Amino acid sequence: MKQALDALDRGAQPERSVLRDAVRALLAELAAKAPGRSVEVRIPPFGAIQCVPGPRHTRGTPPNVVEADPITWLLVATERVSWADALSDGRLRASGIRTDLTEYLPLTGGTTD
Template sequence: MPTGLLRSYRPVVSSPHIKSTAVVAALAALDEGRTPERPVLRDAVRALLTALVERAPGRSVEVRVPPYGAVQCIPGPRHTRGTPPNVVETDPQTWLAVATGRLAWSEAVSDGRIRVSGIRADLSGYLPVQPG
């Protein structure tokens, strides 16, 4: 096959346009009081996690948004085995709200919608990663 004809084997997943479309679609569904379709919510969560990693590269904090994704970010000492000492965990809807600036980090943590452990687990300086 000529070089100019090579394409990603997963073009829909690889396209940044599709990912930003997923964020917009998920937020629109939430604004309308609906639950976003599972694939849309998954793609939106993953796109925003990827944006966080791009903004705060590193491996000292693990951010978990079950069941859709987990990433390591924030500069500092990295952890390689077992449960990391710096963990952030939340549900998909809260992650979308915090990652797009619709919900303040401090409010989500104080309400218990985001669970944090470790001295590096404060993401407030890196959020929002995309305006909502």
């Protein structure tokens, strides 16, 4: 994860495998911090999870969906970009009443460095 953030700090695009691993680590941490199945978080093409306590969704389009590209997810999950800013400028899309994930942020991806 540090490699991905370091690349972004330098203004470079992280290698695909580094970006993928960072996205998946952050999604895993979110799932652990917010266990449940009421919100679907999608970060294509690298992963999707269900999280947040509440009514479980079982079929069709979930009523609570968060979606972002991988770089936006890294920046929002680590609070380098605020949830509100990413939402207002369209980099983050969130639909449904349970999709505000700010109480679970920041995430570290399992690292503290």
